[in-house]
Amino acid sequence: xxxxxxxxxxxxxxxxxxxxxxxxxxxxxxxxxxxxxxxxxxxxxxxxxxxxxxxxxxxxxxxxxxxxxxxxxxxxxxxxxxxxxxxxxxxxxxxxxxxxxxxxxxxxxxxxxxxxxxxxxxxxxxxxxxxxxxxxxxxxxxxxxxxxxxxxxxxxxxxxxxxxxxxxxxxxxxxxxxxxxxxxxxxxxxxxxxxxxxxxxxxxxxxxxxxxxxxxxxxxxxxxxxxxxxxxxxxxxxxxxxxxxxxxxxxxxxxxxxxxxxxxxxxxxxxxxxxxxxxxxxxxxxxxxxxxxxxxxxxxxxxxxxxxxxxxxxxxxxxxxxxxxxxxxxxxxxxxxxxxxxxxxxxxxxxxxxxxx
Amino acid sequence: xxxxxxxxxxxxxxxxxxxxxxxxxxxxxxxxxxxxxxxxxxxxxxxxxxxxxxxxxxxxxxxxxxxxxxxxxxxxxxxxxxxxxxxxxxxxxxxxxxxxxxxxxxxxxxxxxxxxxxxxxxxxxxxxxxxxxxxxxxxxxxxxxxxxxxxxxxxxxxxxxxxxxxxxxxxxxxxxxxxxxxxxxxxxxxxxxxxxxxxxxxxxxxxxxxxxxxxxxxxxxxxxxxxxxxxxxxxxxxxxxxxxxxxxxxxxxxxxxxxxxxxxxxxxxxxxxxxxxxxxxxxxxxxxxxxxxxxxxxxxxxxxxxxxxxxxxxxxxxxxxxxxxxxxxxxxxxxxxxxxxxxxxxxxxxxxxxxxx
Numbered sequence: 001x002x003x004x005x006x007x008x009x010x011x012x013x014x015x016x017x018x019x020x021x022x023x024x025x026x027x028x029x030x031x032x033x034x035x036x037x038x039x040x041x042x043x044x045x046x047x048x049x050x051x052x053x054x055x056x057x058x059x060x061x062x063x064x065x066x067x068x069x070x071x072x073x074x075x076x077x078x079x080x081x082x083x084x085x086x087x088x089x090x091x092x093x094x095x096x097x098x099x100x101x102x103x104x105x106x107x108x109x110x111x112x113x114x115x116x117x118x119x120x121x122x123x124x125x126x127x128x129x130x131x132x133x134x135x136x137x138x139x140x141x142x143x144x145x146x147x148x149x150x151x152x153x154x155x156x157x158x159x160x161x162x163x164x165x166x167x168x169x170x171x172x173x174x175x176x177x178x179x180x181x182x183x184x185x186x187x188x189x190x191x192x193x194x195x196x197x198x199x200x201x202x203x204x205x206x207x208x209x210x211x212x213x214x215x216x217x218x219x220x221x222x223x224x225x226x227x228x229x230x231x232x233x234x235x236x237x238x239x240x241x242x243x244x245x246x247x248x249x250x251x252x253x254x255x256x257x258x259x260x261x262x263x264x265x266x267x268x269x270x271x272x273x274x275x276x277x278x279x280x281x282x283x284x285x286x287x288x289x290x291x292x293x294x295x296x297x298x299x300x301x302x303x304x305x306x307x308x309x310x311x312x313x314x315x316x317x318x319x320x321x322x323x324x325x326x327x328x329x330x331x332x333x334x335x336x337x338x339x340x341x342x343x344x345x346x347x348x349x350x351x352x353x354x355x356x357x
Numbered sequence: 358x359x360x361x362x363x364x365x366x367x368x369x370x371x372x373x374x375x376x377x378x379x380x381x382x383x384x385x386x387x388x389x390x391x392x393x394x395x396x397x398x399x400x401x402x403x404x405x406x407x408x409x410x411x412x413x414x415x416x417x418x419x420x421x422x423x424x425x426x427x428x429x430x431x432x433x434x435x436x437x438x439x440x441x442x443x444x445x446x447x448x449x450x451x452x453x454x455x456x457x458x459x460x461x462x463x464x465x466x467x468x469x470x471x472x473x474x475x476x477x478x479x480x481x482x483x484x485x486x487x488x489x490x491x492x493x494x495x496x497x498x499x500x501x502x503x504x505x506x507x508x509x510x511x512x513x514x515x516x517x518x519x520x521x522x523x524x525x526x527x528x529x530x531x532x533x534x535x536x537x538x539x540x541x542x543x544x545x546x547x548x549x550x551x552x553x554x555x556x557x558x559x560x561x562x563x564x565x566x567x568x569x570x571x572x573x574x575x576x577x578x579x580x581x582x583x584x585x586x587x588x589x590x591x592x593x594x595x596x597x598x599x600x601x602x603x604x605x606x607x608x609x610x611x612x613x614x615x616x617x618x619x620x621x622x623x624x625x626x627x628x629x630x631x632x633x634x635x636x637x638x639x640x641x642x643x644x645x646x647x648x649x650x651x652x653x654x655x656x657x658x659x660x661x662x663x664x665x666x667x668x669x670x671x672x673x674x675x676x677x678x679x680x681x682x683x684x685x686x687x688x689x690x691x692x693x694x695x696x697x698x699x700x701x702x703x704x705x706x707x708x709x710x711x712x713x714x
Contacts, residue, residue, distance in 0.1 A: 170600050171616035175530050177630050226583040228606045228710070243527050245604040245612035249585045255602035257614040259528035264630045265651065273534050273621045294622065353585070353708035 010159075012152045012305055015316055019047075019323035023114070025314075026052035026073075026089040028080065028104050029096035030064055033118075038093055039068055041310035047318035051088045054080045081107045091116060091141075091321065093314075097190035098198050099123035105131045109138035114321050116314070118145045120208055120341060121334040123198030128338040132331035143317045143327045144334030148213045150312040152304040153289040157272075157279045158217050165295055167276030169218055172256040174210025174271070176285055177264035181235055191262075192238055199345040200241040202229070207244065207260035207344070209285040210270055212329075212337055217272055217279070220252035222340045222356050227348040233263055246344050367516075369509045369662055370669070376404075376679035380471070382671075383409035383430075383446040385437065385461050386453035387421050390475075395450055396425055398667035404675035408445045411437045411461075438464050448473060448498075448678065450671075454553035455561065456480035462488045466495035471678050473671070475502045477565055477698060478691040480555030485695040489688035500674045500684045501691030505570045507669040509661040510646040514629075514636045515574050522652055524633030526575055529613040531567025531628070533642055534621035538592055548619075549595055556702035557586070557598040564601065564617035564701070566642040567627055569686075569694055574629055574636070577609035579697045579713050584705040590620055603701050 061074030229244035418431030
């Protein structure tokens with residue numbers, strides 16, 4: 001095989017079926033991520049459309065209707081729960097505070113709508129389990145929005161690992177840091193409110209990236225968790241993890257060590273060291289991704305197409321709905337992360353290794 | 358200040374005094390590191406000479422005498438302890454199995470010789486404490502061989518952190534992996550014998566690099582340790598840590614997460630993420646070192662001179678002896694690492710966070 005063959009063989013969307021059609025979305029929660037990232041991605045996707053905007057306030061919903069021409073309905077959360085405009089959409093996109101994901105999923109399941117829920121699924125294991133149950137009971141598709149699963153560089157890394165290119169994986173090392181204050185300096189934001197975010201802000205919101213991406217790359221799940229964390233800046237007074245370091249033992253025998261902080265320089269990376277080589281991704285988790293492969297003494301930088309990661313994952317979701325194929329990051333997959341996150345906070349609190357149930 | 362000023366200001370050997378003279382070494386333990394790395398470095402250093410080779414066997418000692426012209430005496434360990442050739446050297450270099458460092462240090466202290474001891478100092482806290490005591494009682498200089506302390510890239514990184522270039526440090530992330538089998542495939546080697554190596558093989562032998570280099574860069578010491586580790590390959594059946602992930606909380610408020618394995622691809626790196634930037638060193642811990650600085654949106658690759666790290670640390674040690682200046686990585690400094698290493702193994706064994714005494 002030549003390297004040209006290898007490069008030509010790579011399918012950027014190896015998941016895509018021949019299904020065609022359009023999945024019409026109602027987007028729930030009109031924060032900056034939904035407005036700046038998700039709505040443009042839905043408009044860009046050949047399999048998606050957006051018809052409904054749902055917000056706490058009629059004004060905010062109508063502003064979005066005015067701004068994006070294909071959106072025809074602006075409704076409130078209450079109206080959504082009462083089934084307003086339900087003929088106008090086939091699926092919902094949930095980007096509310098973590099602890100408020102479940103009610104939208106419940107209503108969507110009742111209405112027979114497919115559910116795209118941002119990660120983490122919910123603020124507690126019990127509520128995440130309920131989301132899995134409601135989707136299952138009403139037989140509606142449920143995807144948790146891990147956009148790394150359809151990021152070409154990450155898929156290529158996974159394929160390299162599966163092909164044995166780095167030998168048997170041994171250890172993984174991840175980091176995800178950013179400045180939440182630079183992103184949103186409101187001390188009353190939901191990410192800093194334990195009632196809305198869940199146990200904390202760094203593991204839950206950004207540590208979940210190395211955690212879940214390592215799971216995806218290794219095709220392995222965590223067995224035990226350890227963690228140390230602290231908050232000293234007053235902005236983070238209500239959450240335990242302004243910064244954290246945690247480790248996980250995985251069911252393939254590897255260990256992951258990771259750091260995360262919401263009060264640091266932006267930096268994202270993930271390293272998987274195997275017996276015969278290494279995969280290194282940096283930057284790793286946001287809109288840009290660069291992949292480096294080392295095998296023995298040879299290192300290759302693999303630049304993959306810099307795609308819009310939201311367009312990819314939303315198109316994947318629509319493809320699954322239209323084709324009826326199984327969803328990778330489904331409710332059961334997302335539930336594991338919620339269990340791991342709870343174990344990490346429990347480990348930090350108890351100063352003991354916690355077994356993940 | 359221009360960048361030219363900055364670059365011109367950097368002193369590769371900012372530690373060097375005007376002291377001159379020659380420190381004559383006896384080298385103890387004639388394994389490959391001593392023969393291939395240390396002896397050539399001693400011959401290369403303008404402040405060092407080597408006159409005595411000490412080994413378990415007269416033949417092995419005499420082979421080294423024959424091979425390196427300046428060495429005039431080949432003696433056994435017993436002869437060393439009886440003071441043989443003690444007029445011919447001023448300092449000793451110890452590179453025996455970890456658990457055998459102490460007796461050479463004791464004899465050297467009795468003889469009034471300076472002590473350069475490879476890291477870790479000893480196989481237990483109690484024995485490392487005794488080494489500190491004997492050097493102190495006999496008032497002889499004692500340095501633990503952390504060659505990162507005189508590596509120009511690491512010194513530059515430390516200076517950048519001290520100058521506030523990355524803001525306040527938040528988290529550190531390290532990795533040190535290699536294939537011990539590729540280096541030495543003898544299953545009876547001392548590194549795999551708990552009586553000689555200490556508690557284990559990956560933390561003790563290579564995890565000590567991210568641990569100590571993070572301490573040096575942050576100018577901080579560990580307070581608590583957590584660790585997960587496992588051995589599955591039969592080659593590592595007698596040690597607990599074929600591979601490991603550990604975390605440390607540091608007394609400056611930062612957390613270090615690190616991985617290490619003696620059964621993996623060679624890979625070394627250390628990342629320090631601060632509030633305003635990041636230091637990234639890769640490769641980090643062996644004879645080649647590359648430094649990258651990120652501050653806000655700007656990234657600079659800083660190539661520093663690729664020095665012989667053994668020549669640098671041995672010359673530093675000789676300079677300290679000749680000038681009477683204080684030693685950075687002294688016995689007290691090395692003792693902290695031995696305490697941390699014991700805490701890491703205890704944490705893995707007990708599944709609890711261990712406070713470092």
